[in-house]
Amino acid sequence: MKKIWKKAAAALTLGTALAVLALGAAVIPGPLRNFMNEPIGKMVSGLLSARADLIWEPEDPFYMEKSWEEDKRDEFVHLDRNYFVNQEQGYLYVVDDPENQNITDALENGTLVYISFTYLDGEGTDWGVIQYQRTSDGDVTPNYGNPGEDEPEVRTGWIRMEDVSLVYDSKAFMQEYAGELELASGQENVSLEKGEEVQCWTYPGSGSISGTIPNVDDKFHVDYLYTDQDGREWGHIVYYYGVRDVWVCLTDPAATNLPVHAGKTDELLPLKTPPEKLPATMAEALGKEGPASGLSIWLTVLGLVALSVGASGGIIWYFHLHKPRP
Amino acid sequence: MKIGTWIFAAMGISLAVTLVLELAWAWLWKIRERRELLLVAAANLLTNPAVVACYYLAAELVLSDGRETEKWILWAVKGFLEISAAAAEAFCYQKCSRAIHRPWLFSISANLFSYWAGVCLQNII
Structure with a gap:
């Protein structure tokens, strides 16, 4: 009898401990959220999520x-x-x-x-x-x-x-030419004549200028370098005063008509005019029956449940019939 | 909540985790005969897939609008299903087991343990 109560006490203790752990995992974010609303919390949040603003x-x-x-x-x-x-x-x-x-x-x-x-x-x-x-x-x-x-x-x-x-973009370029990229030393910089601006390209050889930088300061920083087939050196900018994920030609930063070596992209398939009356759902458009798709899944689930109930029921019935006598 | 093939993975994982936890609980209760452990496994195979399927069916019917206010209904459904499963398992142990002397206590404690351990695992993962 004592053993049973000991087991019950152990079960209750363990169950309570697990419940506290589970609730703790749910509750802790609450005080953390309260901390983040305090001024120091907001500063911490800002430092941690500087990229979130972008x-x-x-x-x-x-x-x-x-x-x-x-x-x-x-x-x-x-x-x-x-x-x-x-x-x-x-x-x-x-x-x-x-x-x-x-x-x-x-x-x-x-x-x-x-x-x-x-x-x-x-x-x-x-x-x-x-x-x-x-x-x-x-x-x-x-x-x-x-x-x-x-x-x-x-x-x-x-x-x-x-x-x-x-x-094709900067990310695709960096994936394709990963073996030819070098880490920048941090000493790279550009010099501009009066009136010149640094041209920001989507990737080296893209032929596409996404913006300009009027002047640079000591916060100008590139993380990767690339030398193109014409010998020009390029630097990748992660972020600089609102400009992000662009390339600048370190050799000739103000040039606007650099040679184009466009990246590979999928061939554009022939376009067609969509029908005036659009299908109601994607399932209808793809020729599938939407409701039946869900129905077929539920029927399969029902079949699996029936199988598990049948199999386990058979085992349990066998055990009942062959229950060892005390 | 819309049904999809993800439900099969959910049912499989739930059954596997439940079996491991309940067999571990039985082992802690010094239920170590192969016949008795097989009975525990069979009882859980009887109840777990049905409980999981019923829960997700209720979720699809109740949460079709995705409103938070209807989630309390799901909690009630979950509670009812868990109690029913524990009762069904206890009945099986009562009728078929010789080693489990307190079948209702064992069933309730095993189900509590596997439920909360599952919640902890989910929060950790």
């Missing part, structure tokens, strides 16, 4: 609800890259969110989109969120404003990542 977030309902209301920010991957629509059928469908997948729009091949975040749904499909607007002549351009009453034409939506091709 991350633009789309005003998309699904993204905002998951990130802010449900605190599931880690379900999204920050991408921050440009793509162009490149689907075999000549256009892609835009949906309202990766879970409901109601089609809201269609974009033709070649349309440039900026994808800030991606999300992997339960089926393993990778979705990217876009924010865009249509001009008066129907062209689509990325938008970074705030959809709402002031800008009714600005929309957000989700597209399948398999329907787009990457616009």
